[in-house]
Amino acid sequence: AQRVTQPEKLLSVFKGAPVELKCNYSYSGSPELFWYVQYSRQRLQLLLRHISRESIKGFTADLNKGETSFHLKKPFAQEEDSAMYYCALSDLGNEKLTFGTGTRLTIIP
């Protein structure tokens, strides 16, 4: 069965410091991975997906099939990055998403 694991429920980082939110997955096939973000009082929204290989708001994520990981990184944290972050995996053949439990990121001024 597919599974997404986010080992950190809470993560606090000082402004300007690097950020890394961890995500590991188990999936018997070629995975499609995403990071979704939920800012305070806003709806869940897509941050980035691995197929796009793009950087959004300074965040990047690289799919490492050997380590079955898709960690989210940003070199210099900003206060507006404080939010709830969810790693998600898309099922083969449709867009059903399997989410991790989420990491609440707090940027300390």
Add this chain to the structure above:
Amino acid sequence: DAGVTQSPTHLIKTRGQQVTLRCSPISGHKSVSWYQQVLGQGPQFIFQYYEKEERGRGNFPDRFSARQFPNYSSELNVNALLLGDSALYLCASSLTRKRGTEAFFGQGTRLTVV
């Protein structure tokens, strides 16, 4: 565009009752999915509907049912409510049902079962 809209935003039900939650997708989106988010957990997939047909179902009991209407709006029904059904119910719409398609989420309906 208002995005995905869900109604009601909050409701309280008594154990054993039935509830209907509603979702209007983004205009042009034909796929609607429902997720349950229990406090402290990530969203968990319940149903996917595309072109008015059920295309996927998560590990939920038969008390949960859904449907999609010709205008692509959707309803989620839960019968014989249990205390454990208390959660945030999220609706997401997408343009297609292809893998990797971006899902756009609504604000959710907060259901409390007492």
